[in-house]
Amino acid sequence: MAVRMELARILIRELSDCQLIELREVSPDPEHRLENPRSFPIVIGLPEAQAIDRRLKGLTMSRPQTHDLLASVIEHLGGELQRITITDLSDHTFFAELTIRKHDGEIITIDSRPSDAIALGVATEVPIYVEEQVIEAATRDEL
Numbered sequence: 225m226a227v228r229m230e231l232a233r234i235l236i237r238e239l240s241d242c243q244l245i246e247l248r249e250v251s252p253d254p255e256h257r258l259e260n261p262r263s264f265p266i267v268i269g270l271p272e273a274q275a276i277d278r279r280l281k282g283l284t285m286s287r288p289q290t291h292d293l294l295a296s297v298i299e300h301l302g303g304e305l306q307r308i309t310i311t312d313l314s315d316h317t318f319f320a321e322l323t324i325r326k327h328d329g330e331i332i333t334i335d336s337r338p339s340d341a342i343a344l345g346v347a348t349e350v351p352i353y354v355e356e357q358v359i360e361a362a363t364r365d366e367l
Contacts, residue, residue, distance in 0.1 A: 226309055226353035228252060231346060232263055234280070236273045243273035245342065247310075247354060264362035266318055272339035279347035291343040302327025308341040309333075310354040313361045 232248035248263040268276075275291050278284075288296065298305060303324045312319040320338040322345075325331055336344075342352065 225356050227262075227356055227359060229310075229352045229354050231276070231280075231342060231352065234273060234276055236270070236277060238270065241270065242267045243270055244268070245273070245276065245339070247352065249359070262359055262363055264359065266338055268339035272337075272343055275343040276339070276346055279343060282347070291340065294340075294344055295348075298324060305345055305348065305350050306331070308336075308338075308345045308350055308352045310338050310352070310358050312355070313358045318358070318362075 228250045229247040230250050232246040234246075235244040237243060244265045245268055246263055246265050249258060249261040251258045251261075275289055278289075279291065285292075295305070303326050306323045306325050308320060308322060310318055310320045318338045320336045320341045321333040322336050322341055323331060323333050344350075345352070
């Protein structure tokens, strides 16, 4: 079962190749906060971290960046990004899927890196989900 998460923070260290985003569990009931929400970091690259940061801040570049291009392609083809799901963790690598509703109502999933999926969805507040077994593995391994 997938658990709703949110992007809790992003840590950008421009002199390093490894950046961090942290996902934190959100209550299924918006009226109540979780007492001890689970959270875990994901190591991502600098370009993806910068793209997420720019999109969170609403900053635009003079030319479309990769994530902006993909968002535009999805929209122009009549699709809508519905959710991001982190589906697996294997050998310290996270795997994700984009769930897209096509113009005819068909739902499709597309394989993605979590960093790209989050960079794509964060500006439009697309919900992030993480499979329970991924949360358990990520919090157990203390990545």
